[in-house]
Amino acid sequence: MTAQEYNFAYLDEQTKRMIRRAILKGLAMPGYQVPFASREMPMPYGWGTGGVQVTAACLVPEDRLKVIDQGADDTTNAVSIRSFFQRTAGVAVTEATADATLIQTRHRIPEAALTEDQILVYQVPIPEPLRFIEPREVETRKMHALEDYGLMHVKLYEDIARHGQIATSYAYPVQVEGRYVMDPSPIPKFDNPKLSDSPAIQLFGAGREQRIYALPPYTKVVSLDFDDHPFVASKAEHDCDLCGSDASYLDEVIVDDSGGRMFVCSDTDHCGGRVALGHRGRLSPARAEDAA
Amino acid sequence: MYVAVKGGERAIANAHAFLAEERRGDPAVAELTTDQIRGQLRLAVNRVMAEGSLYDPDLAALAIKQSRGDLIEAVFLIRAYRTTLPRLGSSRPVETGAMACVRRISATFKDAPGGQVLGPTFDYTHRLLDFKLLAEGGVPDAPQAVASTALTPHITAFLNRDGLIQDEPACDTTPPDLTREPLELPASRALRLQALARGDEGFILGLAYSTQRGYGRTHAFVGELRIGMVAVTMEIPELGFAVDIGEVEITECETVNQFTGSKTEPAQFTRGYGLVFGQSERKAIAMSLVDRALRWKELGEDFTGAPAQDEEFVLSHSDNIQATGFLEHIKLPHYVDFQSEMELVRRLRTGAMQPQEAAV
Amino acid sequence: MSGRKIFAENFSDEAQTKEEFSPKILGSAEPLLRVQLLTKLYGTRIGCADVSFDLYPGEVMGIVGESGSGKSTLLSCLAGHMAPDAGSVVFQTKAGPRDTVTMSEPERRMLGRTDWAFVHQNPRDGLRMGVTAGGNVGERLMAVGARHYGGIRAKATDWLGRVEIAADRIDDRPSAFSGGMQQRLQIARNLVTGPRLVFMDEPTGGLDVSVQARLLDLLRGLVRQMGLSAIIVTHDLAVVRLLADRLMVMKSGRVVEQGLTDQVLDDPQHAYTQLLVSSVLQV
Numbered sequence: 001m002t003a004q005e006y007n008f009a010y011l012d013e014q015t016k017r018m019i020r021r022a023i024l025k026g027l028a029m030p031g032y033q034v035p036f037a038s039r040e041m042p043m044p045y046g047w048g049t050g051g052v053q054v055t056a057a058c059l060v061p062e063d064r065l066k067v068i069d070q071g072a073d074d075t076t077n078a079v080s081i082r083s084f085f086q087r088t089a090g091v092a093v094t095e096a097t098a099d100a101t102l103i104q105t106r107h108r109i110p111e112a113a114l115t116e117d118q119i120l121v122y123q124v125p126i127p128e129p130l131r132f133i134e135p136r137e138v139e140t141r142k143m144h145a146l147e148d149y150g151l152m153h154v155k156l157y158e159d160i161a162r163h164g165q166i167a168t169s170y171a172y173p174v175q176v177e178g179r180y181v182m183d184p185s186p187i188p189k190f191d192n193p194k195l196s197d198s199p200a201i202q203l204f205g206a207g208r209e210q211r212i213y214a215l216p217p218y219t220k221v222v223s224l225d226f227d228d229h230p231f232v233a234s235k236a237e238h239d240c241d242l243c244g245s246d247a248s249y250l251d252e253v254i255v256d257d258s259g260g261r262m263f264v265c266s267d268t269d270h271c272g273g274r275v276a277l278g279h280r281g282r283l284s285p286a287r288a289e290d291a292a
Numbered sequence: 293m294y295v296a297v298k299g300g301e302r303a304i305a306n307a308h309a310f311l312a313e314e315r316r317g318d319p320a321v322a323e324l325t326t327d328q329i330r331g332q333l334r335l336a337v338n339r340v341m342a343e344g345s346l347y348d349p350d351l352a353a354l355a356i357k358q359s360r361g362d363l364i365e366a367v368f369l370i371r372a373y374r375t376t377l378p379r380l381g382s383s384r385p386v387e388t389g390a391m392a393c394v395r396r397i398s399a400t401f402k403d404a405p406g407g408q409v410l411g412p413t414f415d416y417t418h419r420l421l422d423f424k425l426l427a428e429g430g431v432p433d434a435p436q437a438v439a440s441t442a443l444t445p446h447i448t449a450f451l452n453r454d455g456l457i458q459d460e461p462a463c464d465t466t467p468p469d470l471t472r473e474p475l476e477l478p479a480s481r482a483l484r485l486q487a488l489a490r491g492d493e494g495f496i497l498g499l500a501y502s503t504q505r506g507y508g509r510t511h512a513f514v515g516e517l518r519i520g521m522v523a524v525t526m527e528i529p530e531l532g533f534a535v536d537i538g539e540v541e542i543t544e545c546e547t548v549n550q551f552t553g554s555k556t557e558p559a560q561f562t563r564g565y566g567l568v569f570g571q572s573e574r575k576a577i578a579m580s581l582v583d584r585a586l587r588w589k590e591l592g593e594d595f596t597g598a599p600a601q602d603e604e605f606v607l608s609h610s611d612n613i614q615a616t617g618f619l620e621h622i623k624l625p626h627y628v629d630f631q632s633e634m635e636l637v638r639r640l641r642t643g644a645m646q647p648q649e650a651a652v
Numbered sequence: 653m654s655g656r657k658i659f660a661e662n663f664s665d666e667a668q669t670k671e672e673f674s675p676k677i678l679g680s681a682e683p684l685l686r687v688q689l690l691t692k693l694y695g696t697r698i699g700c701a702d703v704s705f706d707l708y709p710g711e712v713m714g715i716v717g718e719s720g721s722g723k724s725t726l727l728s729c730l731a732g733h734m735a736p737d738a739g740s741v742v743f744q745t746k747a748g749p750r751d752t753v754t755m756s757e758p759e760r761r762m763l764g765r766t767d768w769a770f771v772h773q774n775p776r777d778g779l780r781m782g783v784t785a786g787g788n789v790g791e792r793l794m795a796v797g798a799r800h801y802g803g804i805r806a807k808a809t810d811w812l813g814r815v816e817i818a819a820d821r822i823d824d825r826p827s828a829f830s831g832g833m834q835q836r837l838q839i840a841r842n843l844v845t846g847p848r849l850v851f852m853d854e855p856t857g858g859l860d861v862s863v864q865a866r867l868l869d870l871l872r873g874l875v876r877q878m879g880l881s882a883i884i885v886t887h888d889l890a891v892v893r894l895l896a897d898r899l900m901v902m903k904s905g906r907v908v909e910q911g912l913t914d915q916v917l918d919d920p921q922h923a924y925t926q927l928l929v930s931s932v933l934q935v
Contacts, residue, residue: 006376035474040371045617047624070628077624079300107628125621136604138477146758150765150795154780154787157794160801161784161823163640169632188632208614210474226801236635252631266628 009056009089015039019057019212023203026214031176031221032144033127033211041207048081048106050205051123054212055085055104058119058203064092066100071108071249071266078106097269107170109191111248111270114200116217122185124206127213129173129183149181152224160229172231174221181224182213189223190235190249196221238263241283243274315360329353338541338570339363343612344370345471345490347540347569364492364612371613375471382466384534386522388544388567389446393520395571398447400513400548406444411519412571447516448546448563457548457561477604484586484607485579489568491610493575499585499600500578508585508598512564515548519571543568545576549584552591562591582606682744684709684849684881685730690739692729698905699725703739705900705910709848712875712882714896714913716889716928722905723885724853730883731770731851732760743767743849765795769842773854775834778841779826785812785837786822792845811840815870832863836870843874850875852884856891868894889928893917901925 007013022036041049059065065085069078073095081104082093094100097112106123114120130140133151143149152173159167172189176182184195185204195202195215202215215221223231239246241262248270250263262283265271275284316323330337330353340352344367352370359365395411398404410416451457467482475487488496503510521539528535547564564584566576585600599605609615683706692699700722707713715723728734730741732752740751745767752760764770772778779788789808790798798804809819815836817829826834835855842850855871856864872895875882884895892899892913899916901909901924909922920926 012376035476037471037473040368040375040471040613042372044368044620045614046619046621047617049617070625074298074300075625076300076304079304083301106624107626125618137608138604142757146761148761148765148795150791153794153799154783154791157790157801157804158783158787161786161805164643165640167636167640169636170629186626186629188628190632208618225799226804227799228802234635234639236631249628250631251627252634266631 006088008061009059009085010041011039011053011056015053016057019053022212023054023057023214026203026212027201027216029180030215030219031174031180031182031213033206033213035210036212038207038210043080043084045208046125047077048104048123049207050209050212051104051106051121051207052081052084052205053207054121054203054205055102056089058102058121059085059089059091061089061091063101064094064099065089066094066097066103066269067105068103068108068110068267068269069106070251071110072268074268095269096273097267107186107188108249108266109187109194111265111267114198116199118200120198120200120202122187122202122204124183124185124204124209124211126171127183127204127206127209127211129171129181144180147179149175152181156224156226160226166225166229166231173224175224176215177220178222182221184221188235188249189231190233192221192223192231193233236263239281240265240271240274241281243271243279243284244281245271245274245279315358324357326350326353326357329356335571336361336363336366338568338572339493339575340366340370341569342572342575343367343490343492344374346370346374349570364616368613368616381526383524383526383537386524386540386542388518388522388542389444391444391518391520391522391542391544393444393518395519396444396517398514398516400515401447401450404447404450406442407440413573444518446546448548451515451548451561455558455560458552458563460563475607477607479603479607481583481587481590484603485565485567485583487607487610488566488579488582491579492612492615493572493578495610495612495615496578496582497574499606500581502598503581503585503600508588508596508601509550510562510564510581510584511550512547512581512584513549514577515546515563517543517545517573517577519543519573541570543570543572543576545573545580547577547580547584552593562587682749683707684711684744685883686740686742686749687730688740688742690726690729690736690741692725692734692736698722700729700902700905703900703907705907707849707881707883709881710879711898712880712884712896714892714899715883715885715902716887716892716899717902718887718928720904721902723902725905726902727851727853727883727885731768732764733770765792766845767848769847769850771835771838771842771850771852771855773857775826775831775838778838779834781826784823784825785817785829788826788837788841789844792841796845807844808840811844812837814874815840816866832859832867835859835867839871839874843878843880846878848881850880850882852882852886854886854888855884856886856888864891871895889917901928 019036022034025034026032038049039053041052043049043052065082067073067078067082069075072078085091086093097103097110101117102119102121103110104121104123109120128140130143130152133155134140134143143151156166159165168189170188171183171186172192174182174184174192174195184192197218197220198215199217201217204213206212225231236250236252238250240248240250242264245265248265248267251266253262253264254260255262330349333356336356337349337352340355340363341347341349344352351373352366355366355369356363358369393406393409395413396406396409398408448457452459467480467486470483470486502508504512519541521541523536523539525534526537527533545566549562549564551559551561562584564580566579566583568576568579582600585598586603586606588595588601595601685707688704690703691701703726705713715726717723725734729736736753739753741753742749742751743763745763752763755763770778780791783791786805786808789811790804793804793807805822809822812819812822817833817836817840821829826837829837856867859867868891874880875895884891886892896913899910899913900907901916901922903924909916909920909925916925917929920929
């Protein structure tokens with residue numbers, strides 16, 4: 001089967017319509033998980049089919065698409081998804097966040113502030129924030145409907161009682177517009193503040209679990225916490241060793257077998273952009289030239 | 293000096309090329325044809341059709357060749373292809389009573405109209421490796437008889453005539469389509485059967501086995517197992533009548549299970565049902581055991597906590613494409629989340645060790 | 653002399669509605685709970701039939717009978733765990749009288765988190781065994797919006813003290829507690845948000861005698877301090893003697909006698925009540 005035999009962006013128009021209806025419903029009820037009939041896609045469940053379906057339903061030929069995984073454009077799954085859309089939609093692709101009109105992401109929010117002209121699509125493995133406290137779907141659905149979130153806070157209380165602090169570092173639960181409790185996908189909690197009041201449309205797709213949810217622009221999103229144990233968007237206490245940024249989320253890289261480590265921005269576009277502007281970090285190659 | 297890891301695209305291209313080479317194997321060995329797979333690995337083809345929810349032996353054979361024999365990978369290919377096919381309509385329910393049975397057995401009666409027909413079964417073979425198969429060679433023709441035109445009515449119909457087995461109430465409501473609508477719980481029996489028909493054979497086998505060992509016991513007898521071709525009939529609106537559009541091979545299993553009854557209601561046997569594409573006996577029988585176990589509520593039985601009785605557990609985990617996708621996704625990079633967990637653990641350990649140090 | 657009535661096996665509705673029961677000292681004109689003709693059938697078998705009574709703020713009602721008398725069925729219907737086949741259960745919510753039988757599930761669940769509480773016979777049914785004692789007590793607080801960890805913990809510690817559980821057990825799981833402690837923890841978990849009506853199903857069942865006595869004393873103190881109304885189902889007459897202001901005696905699903913506890917126990921009129929009372933060992 002060649003790409004020409006598929007509809008634009010692979011999905012047929014009926015399916016896209018169905019997904020768009022789910023998206024609109026999600027935007028009308030921020031944070032509410034809308035069930036949708038996820039299709040079998042050519043990539044496995046668990047590898048981004050939800051995000052891919054949402055992206056496919058939103059794409060128009062004029063879009064410029066960016067796909068990242070762990071913040072980087074060049075990780076294998078991001079490459080695979082990007083080339084899928086190049087083949088089936090023929091849209092322009094870019095690595096520059098500022099140039100993209102639609103960004104599909106796994107596990108990170110780009111460091112660059114987004115604009116009203118952008119859509120951010122998240123890949124979600126488990127959409128239900130209560131899932132690991134209450135495995136039954138029938139029960140969690142009731143808890144959301146009845147705003148019965150006491151158990152969620154009990155979990156946070158237990159963390160503090162046992163560890164002295166809340167022991168969730170990613171997929172940190174949030175409350176949307178004071179109503180639905182939502183799982184923001186496995187982004188590090190460092191990224192949580194970017195969810196709130198964003199000018200962009202944020203869409204969340206869980207293919208295997210068959211749920212779509214959404215945050216319209218400028219939505220209030222609050223990370224759950226206690227008044228005396230407030231949420232902290234923490235990251236490693238280092239600067240990027242390549243660009244010197246002290247405000248971006250960092251990857252830890254093992255550089256030798258005696259435990260030597262370095263830290264680099266997880267957002268490759270952000271880091272590359274800073275380096276291009278002349279910023280330097282501890283291990284930047286250009287440092288030697290500056291000194292010369 | 294650190295160089296950012298790049299080259300994901302090239303790595304993927306190379307991996308695909310290596311894969312294609314491995315799939316072909318030694319060029320000095322003849323390439324597998326899909327005809328060979330379709331004809332000689334028929335039971336693998338059947339499984340792929342059943343779990344792929346698509347009856348097309350040629351496509352299933354192609355998928356098996358492409359997947360290098362990994363049947364779940366082949367099912368994945370079929371499912372992805374199926375999604376792209378246009379929907380023309382729905383057939384009428386197939387008339388399994390009119391099946392041209394190539395195999396038909398019952399454990400509940402010594403004999404019945406239509407007879408006990410063993411068909412091409414492994415059942416009574418001795419499981420000894422046949423080294424003659426290492427070489428190619430002809431197979432002697434099996435003895436032939438004139439095909440029977442005798443009617444082969446369902447065995448449960450006899451039990452039903454005397455009221456010994458519960459009725460299956462006829463229903464004309466179109467069941468929801470799992471491939472078009474999200475799974476909603478609680479599920480109707482029709483939806484459960486649909487999920488089981490396309491569920492993973494191994495998973496359903498394990499669950500069925502558990503019911504035989506006490507986890508939700510249902511005392512199953514194989515009332516009837518029949519395998520053969522049935523006609524597929526479809527109403528054509530433009531014509532105003534129904535037309536046979538083809539035939540498919542299916543396996544149907546009806547189990548006769550533990551009776552229910554009370555002082556006020558007379559005892560009756562209960563049923564389990566399994567229906568699968570192709571000759572897929574193990575799956576059909578397992579399906580009927582699990583179907584029966586999941587019916588505990590409507591039959592007024594107790595929930596004993598057995599996994600096979602737990603509708604949400606069974607239906608959420610029976611789809612092997614969902615299962616393998618999510619299982620294998622843990623191979624994908626997770627280093628961002630792992631990084632935040634490492635930072636957390638480091639912080640907690642620092643916090644925990646400080647009071648110890650202060651005490652010292 | 654009011655407040656006592658005997659019912660023949662087949663009583664009439666008229667006799668019931670002419671009932672007069674003295675309102676409790678806390679004296680409100682409106683009953684907190686008005687139950688009318690509550691009936692639950694299992695096929696042709698009667699679970700409970702035509703039960704009616706009023707409960708005033710601060711009153712404790714005991715329901716006694718042998719096993720199979722229908723008292724547990726009655727309690728389940730009253731508490732909304734089971735849907736009755738007929739009758740009404742009107743509760744004075746903050747927003748006025750509501751028939752809880754016809755309430756939607758969300759409303760009932762909200763009631764269950766705020767104004768109502770249910771103490772199970774087996775504390776394991778009323779506790780989260782995988783959550784610490786503090787978490788168990790704090791859950792209702794958090795469910796209604798408490799967001800200060802220190803404050804929640806302080807209140808939990810306070811309540812553990814009130815039910816005589818040592819404060820240093822706050823981070824222990826209930827599985828590490830004795831049966832009596834688990835029951836006291838369940839009580840704390842239920843009372844921490846100050847409900848107005850507490851249902852109790854054999855609260856001392858399964859506990860040994862000295863533990864029972866301590867628990868009853870505790871319950872009596874809490875009920876008085878908090879001005880709680882309570883409906884307690886028990887087969888143990890000592891429990892009702894100590895806790896209940898009024899008493900209903902049930903047999904085969906019907907109420908055969910009701911009245912003030914002391915009067916019914918000291919001077920039982922119905923044959924069945926006499927049997928019950930006389931079969932208790934006088935210690």
